Amino acid sequence: MRITRQTERKFNAVCYYVFCWIFAAEGFSAVDSYAQFGTIDAGEVLSMLQFALFMGLSHGVYDILILRDEMDCRSIWKSLLMRTAYFVSAICSSTVLCILLFRTKVGEGMVNEDSIATIISEFSKPAMQMSLLVFFLMAYLITFVRSVHKKFGPRVFWNTLLGKSQEPLEEDLVFMMVDLRNSTTLAEELGHVKYSSFLKDYYKLLSNCCEENRGEIYQIAGDGAFLTWPISACRKKARPVNCFFDFSECLERISYKFIRKYGRVPSFKAAAHCGRVVTTEVGNFGSELAYHGDVLNTTSRIQALCGRLGQEFLISEDLFMALPKPLPHGFLCKREGFFELKGKKNEILIFSLQIPLTTLN
Structure with missing residues (x-):
């Protein structure tokens, strides 16, 4: 079965979101881990990779399929509220899923009293709250970069990014x-x-x-x-x-x-x-x-x-x-x-x- 150019274009767009989230999340994890412990925690990097994949795929599907490649005709305030609600829900749900996958014991099931207590404990930590805020701002930055790239083309985008x-x-x-x-x-x-x-x-x-x-x-x-x-x-x-x-x-x-x-x-x-x-x-x-x-x-x-x-x-x-x-x-x-x-x-x-x-x- 031959892949159409339209399908290829949408696939490449989803790949962009996945790549950006992997790059941004892994970079943030490495810097944060090194700043706190003087070394890079392999377990934290693996957990962050899982989070980046969840966010990249959901972000791509949301923008490309649901919003039809950002051709959103809603008013700016409705679009802002919808996108904000999506980012908050996607980041929180991806974080919860990563906690369930990496913080629960084998054989006890993913959802139980201990896992729920772990989720509440993690979300109450100031470090986690700050991470969620960073990821929220990161989501808007990734969307902004793609919008600028689409509007002005690759050459103007890179010239603007490099300030030349x-x-x-x-x-x-x-x-x-x-x-x-x-x-x-x-x-x-x-x-x-x-x-x-x-x-x-x-x-x-x-x-x-x-x-x-x-x-x-x-x-x-x-x-x-x-x-x-x-x-x-x-x-x-x-x-x-x-x-x-x-x-x-x-x-x-x-x-x-x-x-x-x-x-x-x-x-x-x-x-x-x-x-x-x-x-x-x-x-x-x-x-x-x-x-x-x-x-x-x-x-x-x-x-x-x-x-x-x-x-x-x-x-x-x-x-x-x-x-x-x-x-x-x-x-x-x-x-x-x-x-x-x-x-x-x-x-x-x-x-x-x-x-x-x-x-x-």
Whole structure:
């Protein structure tokens, strides 16, 4: 049975929580044990590993499955109360379980008068109470770190964590511009509030497909978005092509949800190009990562040809030569010819990619 990219993404997210809890809990246990006794207690480390596994798995399942990967639409106070209640209950129950596993005698059963007395005794100790407070704050820190990583991407996250700015760097990147079709008509028909919700659902699916194909969303502006990959990551796997296919398949699969909620199903067109850009950080307060170069303008110019040529997906010759052959999913490639793009001195050879109908159906 083949594991889908969505399942893999959720599995990796759960692994993140487990790893963070193991790292944080074992680190805290080692420091606390060394500070008190001048040595690291192996039994305490083993007990803390059990606690970390319980917390990591429950934290991951709660965020990924129950809150649907942190896409929580509740008000901030309701979300805060729910998350706080979960952290308190999860930490206390995991601690109780570890006490029952490691402090009870073999043959006497896990739950009895002695074990209950041990639990009450342990929870009444100031050291245990302080540990619970540390774990509570640690849970919020782990959640915060993942939220920042998701929102800004790995590069901005690490630069922010290390307190450094992104120095100008030349890179060879692939850019794909995805544009929502008939956005003006949709906005008029749905109204601005419902149209905003429509875009939110649309971009949620696009960002998932992008992340599952190891890409990053560089910019979202209105009804268009720029996705990017390193060229080196696309030479063995045609990640932009996979992303286009996955997004098309995803919209086809859940079209009934859009029909039921909005009465319309989103459709899109896309274009992709590659080349060298300068990556740098611009601004001081509220700074952001920016890409400077002709590649982005050329990509948007190619995307503008989609309507003229009646195609959904166009790529440049440069990208076509960089992608592995044959293209995945049975994509049909057609040479559309040379086109003179605005601002370009030389004409560019454009290819169109089409998904066979039998593939989607």
